Amino acid sequence: MADVETFEHDVLVIGAGGAGLRAAIEAAAGGVRVGVVCKSLLGKAHTVMAEGGVAAALGNVDDRDNWRVHFADTMRGGQYLNNWRMAEIHAKEAPARVNELEAWGAVFDRTPDGRILQRNFGGHRYPRLAHVGDRTGLEMIRTLQDHAVHLGIDVHMEVTVIALLTDGNRVCGAVAYDREHGRFRLFHARAVILATGGVGRAFSVTSNSWEYTADGQMLAYNAGAALQDMEFVQFHPTGMVWPLSVRGLLVTEAVRGEGGVLRNSEGRRFMFDDIPENYRSQTADTPEEGWRYVQGDKNARRPPELLTRDHVARCIMREVRAGRGSPHGGVYLDIAWIREKLPNAAEHIRKKLPSMYHQFKQLADIDITSEPMEIGPTTHYMMGGIRVDGDTQMTTLPGLFAAGECAAGLHGANRLGGNSLSDLLVFGKRAGEHAAQFAQRHDAGRVDAGEVDRVARAALAPFDRVAGGEGPYDIQRDLQVMMQDLVGIVRREDEMRGALDGLAALARRVSAVGVAGNREYNPGWHTAMDLPNLMAVSEAITRAALERRESRGGHFRDDYPDKDPAFAGCNIVLTKGTDGAMQLVRQPIPPLPAELQQAIEEQKA
Amino acid sequence: MSAATFRIWRGERGDGRFEDYPTTVSEGMVVLDAVHRIQSEQANDLACRWNCKAGKCGSCSAEINGKPRLMCMTRLNELDLAKPVTIEPMRAFPHVRDLVTDVSWNFRVKQKIQPFTPCAPQAADGTWRMQQRDVDRVQEFRKCIECFLCQDVCHVLRDHNRHDSFVGPRFLVHVAALEMHPLDTADRMAELREADGIGYCNITKCCTTVCPEGIAITDNAIIPLKERVVDRFYDPLKALVRLMRRETRDERRETS
Ligand SMILES: Cc1cc2nc3c(=O)[nH]c(=O)nc-3n(C[C@H](O)[C@H](O)[C@H](O)COP(=O)(O)OP(=O)(O)OC[C@H]3O[C@@H](n4cnc5c(N)ncnc54)[C@H](O)[C@@H]3O)c2cc1C
Ligand code: SF4
Numbered sequence: 059m060a061d062v063e064t065f066e067h068d069v070l071v072i073g074a075g076g077a078g079l080r081a082a083i084e085a086a087a088g089g090v091r092v093g094v095v096c097k098s099l100l101g102k103a104h105t106v107m108a109e110g111g112v113a114a115a116l117g118n119v120d121d122r123d124n125w126r127v128h129f130a131d132t133m134r135g136g137q138y139l140n141n142w143r144m145a146e147i148h149a150k151e152a153p154a155r156v157n158e159l160e161a162w163g164a165v166f167d168r169t170p171d172g173r174i175l176q177r178n179f180g181g182h183r184y185p186r187l188a189h190v191g192d193r194t195g196l197e198m199i200r201t202l203q204d205h206a207v208h209l210g211i212d213v214h215m216e217v218t219v220i221a222l223l224t225d226g227n228r229v230c231g232a233v234a235y236d237r238e239h240g241r242f243r244l245f246h247a248r249a250v251i252l253a254t255g256g257v258g259r260a261f262s263v264t265s266n267s268w269e270y271t272a273d274g275q276m277l278a279y280n281a282g283a284a285l286q287d288m289e290f291v292q293f294h295p296t297g298m299v300w301p302l303s304v305r306g307l308l309v310t311e312a313v314r315g316e317g318g319v320l321r322n323s324e325g326r327r328f329m330f331d332d333i334p335e336n337y338r339s340q341t342a343d344t345p346e347e348g349w350r351y352v353q354g355d356k357n358a359r360r361p362p363e364l365l366t367r368d369h370v371a372r373c374i375m376r377e378v379r380a381g382r383g384s385p386h387g388g389v390y391l392d393i394a395w396i397r398e399k400l401p402n403a404a405e406h407i408r409k410k411l412p413s414m415y416h417q418f419k420q421l422a423d424i425d426i427t428s429e430p431m432e433i434g435p436t437t438h439y440m441m442g443g444i445r446v447d448g449d450t451q452m453t454t455l456p457g458l459f460a461a462g463e464c465a466a467g468l469h470g471a472n473r474l475g476g477n478s479l480s481d482l483l484v485f486g487k488r489a490g491e492h493a494a495q496f497a498q499r500h501d502a503g504r505v506d507a508g509e510v511d512r513v514a515r516a517a518l519a520p521f522d523r524v525a526g527g528e529g530p531y532d533i534q535r536d537l538q539v540m541m542q543d544l545v546g547i548v549r550r551e552d553e554m555r556g557a558l559d560g561l562a563a564l565a566r567r568v569s570a571v572g573v574a575g576n577r578e579y580n581p582g583w584h585t586a587m588d589l590p591n592l593m594a595v596s597e598a599i600t601r602a603a604l605e606r607r608e609s610r611g612g613h614f615r616d617d618y619p620d621k622d623p624a625f626a627g628c629n630i631v632l633t634k635g636t637d638g639a640m641q642l643v644r645q646p647i648p649p650l651p652a653e654l655q656q657a658i659e660e661q662k663a
Numbered sequence: 664m665s666a667a668t669f670r671i672w673r674g675e676r677g678d679g680r681f682e683d684y685p686t687t688v689s690e691g692m693v694v695l696d697a698v699h700r701i702q703s704e705q706a707n708d709l710a711c712r713w714n715c716k717a718g719k720c721g722s723c724s725a726e727i728n729g730k731p732r733l734m735c736m737t738r739l740n741e742l743d744l745a746k747p748v749t750i751e752p753m754r755a756f757p758h759v760r761d762l763v764t765d766v767s768w769n770f771r772v773k774q775k776i777q778p779f780t781p782c783a784p785q786a787a788d789g790t791w792r793m794q795q796r797d798v799d800r801v802q803e804f805r806k807c808i809e810c811f812l813c814q815d816v817c818h819v820l821r822d823h824n825r826h827d828s829f830v831g832p833r834f835l836v837h838v839a840a841l842e843m844h845p846l847d848t849a850d851r852m853a854e855l856r857e858a859d860g861i862g863y864c865n866i867t868k869c870c871t872t873v874c875p876e877g878i879a880i881t882d883n884a885i886i887p888l889k890e891r892v893v894d895r896f897y898d899p900l901k902a903l904v905r906l907m908r909r910e911t912r913d914e915r916r917e918t919s
């Protein structure tokens with residue numbers, strides 16, 4: 059094709075969130091030529107929105123914390139479906155990765171003795187989240203961005219990758235378009251790192267932005283790499299529910315970490331009503347003990363509001379369904395009550411949760427220092443994704459690496475808050491390091507010009523149908539509503555079968571989608587190109603969720619409400635068959651080494 | 664539900680005009696919601712930037728009824744809906760299409776500013792110690808979401824087009840965050856005066872007024888930096904004292 063511009067990099071990083079930037083920094087340190095592409099401007103990736111903090115067993119606030127406890131917490135949170143090697147590496151390396159940010163200029167909140175302050179978060183035994191108020195993600199992405207721009211990395215902003223290129227059994231490049239001109243670009247690379255984030259846009263109520271259309275997962279899948287754990291979508295318990303226009307917007311867990319409590323319409327703290335057996339010994343018996351815990355009393359146990367997200371989200375759903383919800387279909391989250399306990403409560407809340415204060419004040423006319431918030435579950439995070447090797451982050455396709463939210467393994471069936479930001483740093487670094495090594499050991503592969511041509515032509519097809527074609531936005535919305543209804547927080551066989559039929563019907567509409575206007579900065583066209591990925595990821599989630607006939611972590615089946623030992627030791631792995639159809643297998647998880655098993659047992663005591 | 668009209672700038676590379684889009688609006692909506700509604704129902708190809716919809720990413724900057732603001736944080740109930748609401752791209756940057764402008768200059772400017780350069784770690788475990796009160800000010804500056812609204816409103820850039828000799832308020836805030844960072848050792852005084860062009864700022868405070876993060880850009884960042892520059896270059900006695908202090912500090916660092 060005449061208008062394809064070619065770029066040469068040793069390592070191509072797709073994505074400029076925390077994982078992509080950390081990978082690029084490390085690859086550049088490995089002495090190779092690095093290019094980064096991202097759909098938005100630099101510094102605007104999802105990572106910027108992260109609020110509560112980054113988990114690392116620094117032990118600054120409670121010196122009983124160490125990697126073994128962090129490891130055990132992560133495994134328990136993930137219901138032992140985690141890639142235990144990743145959980146081990148993550149727990150061991152996160153402290154060094156966080157300290158390194160400080161060397162690059164990050165300014166975390168401080169302890170009285172001048173070290174990095176850490177806060178409580180759901181599922182973490184000790185205060186573990188390094189943070190900056192409730193804008194930790196901004197601090198992290200800005201630090202990485204400002205560090206990276208001085209390392210000679212080429213950054214391609216507002217460029218979207220639409221296909222990976224392979225040469226035999228390895229990756230050799232990618233095809234993309236730039237938003238501004240709508241022109242195609244060919245990236246020729248020896249190694250490619252996917253760091254594209256999540257899939258939230260497949261659902262109607264989400265904390266995720268337009269960028270989260272499962273691109274990385276589907277680029278990998280289409281190129282022949284395997285996916286796993288796609289049934290595990292995290293529904294965060296606290297999203298805004300009112301006004302409608304902000305429905306889904308995240309309310310950070312830090313609100314509960316700072317003492318916020320959940321109440322139903324009758325004023326009852328319903329989280330005390332259902333405490334899972336495996337967390338009972340670590341959970342407060344009384345509201346008084348819970349308060350002492352958030353105040354840092356080492357002898358107190360955590361309040362039930364800080365149980366894992368999957369559990370809290372389901373308890374909220376239960377209250378709403380039982381008719382004990384708030385006027386707009388949520389429940390109440392109250393931080394203002396701490397007035398009873400602290401003399402300067404309002405000021406304390408504004409200092410600790412500035413952006414939450416701001417968000418509610420500006421968007422909902424609610425002053426969280428004096429009134430409760432109305433909240434409900436929102437689609438938040440994808441535990442599943444691209445299957446990788448725990449040490450190197452290489453996918454099942456040689457030369458292709460994945461890190462951050464688009465990769466799977468670390469979080470198993472449910473992610474603990476704060477474990478994503480640390481995931482980005484730990485595995486971003488590893489992916490960068492190993493991709494650079496791969497690039498040094500291998501030549502550039504050969505690009506098939508015909509394939510580039512086919513990709514470009516398919517991308518332009520919606521323009522040819524402008525007269526008769528349906529616009530992309532309606533299709534996207536119908537897909538989101540269907541997925542939220544049929545494959546959301548509570549799932550059932552018949553509903554999910556219905557979703558598969560629905561997907562087939564939507565597929566016919568997608569193949570007839572038309573867009574108006576020209577190729578320059580045309581969001582209608584971009585939305586049309588996102589549709590195939592959203593459709594494919596929806597199918598992957600639905601098929602995996604159908605296959606797992608039990609309830610575990612983020613995956614809850616009304617028709618199989620309990621855990622089933624038959625599913626305890628396996629991941630569901632998905633690949634694209636030679637006929638183009640989705641293949642599913644149950645892949646047994648290798649047994650845990652004795653040392654790691656012991657780390658888990660220690661914490662059960 | 665009620666009705667409102669949005670008068671949106673449409674066109675490419677400066678060649679544009681306002682077009683009116685009547686649409687329905689409901690309780691709690693922000694300007695970005697209206698733009699999205701229009702985009703999905705009437706103008707699929709209407710170009711705009713956004714990501715977080717929560718005032719955290721700084722993507723959705725525009726001029727609403729002539730004022731530089733974030734579209735996602737501007738509630739419709741603050742605006743007079745009896746008249747059309749005008750939405751235009753930021754005018755201090757080259758136009759790309761509809762509400763999108765070319766802000767790449769900002770990224771190039773930052774690259775030229777000397778990066779963070781830490782002193783040696785102070786603790787045996789290779790980490791640093793900083794007191795909260797010593798980082799409060801730096802944290803204020805680090806709240807910046809790079810929306811570039813302050814750049815848009817600053818007359819030195821907007822009216823006088825000094826993009827080649829003035830970095831603008833955003834990057835003075837950036838320099839202030841580095842200069843006031845307790846661990847930083849680099850010296851940016853010469854670059855502030857020359858390459859950054861701090862002298863162009865005549866303290867009109869327009870930038871502070873539009874900052875969605877409420878950063879006291881002029882009072883807390885620019886004025887203290889101006890004072891440092893003056894001290895350094897125009898007060899020989901203070902400059903000498905500072906030089907000696909710096910030397911003793913460096914010696915201490917080498918021996919520690
Ligand atoms: C509101 C909110 C709050 C959160 N709070 C926390 C928290 O407190 N602690 C925590 O640990 N986690 C938190 N999370 C989760 C965490 O922020 C994300 O999981 C994490 O930031 C993902 O980082 P990433 O680097 O994998 O991807 P992202 O930061 O999402 O970056 C993805 C990048 O890939 C690019 N990209 C995507 N597709 C393409 C393509 N086709 N071509 C080119 N580029 C592409 C995007 O443009 C972007 O640059 C939060 C998430 C949300 C939404
Ligand atoms: S105070 Fe200075 S930087 Fe800010 S708008 Fe005025 S001239 Fe520009």
Ligand code: SF4
Nearest residue numbers: 807808810811813874
């Ligand atoms: S200083 Fe304020 S107005 Fe300027 S870019 Fe940063 S957040 Fe925006």
Ligand code: FES
Nearest residue numbers: 715716721723735
């Ligand atoms: S969309 Fe992020 S600031 Fe408006």
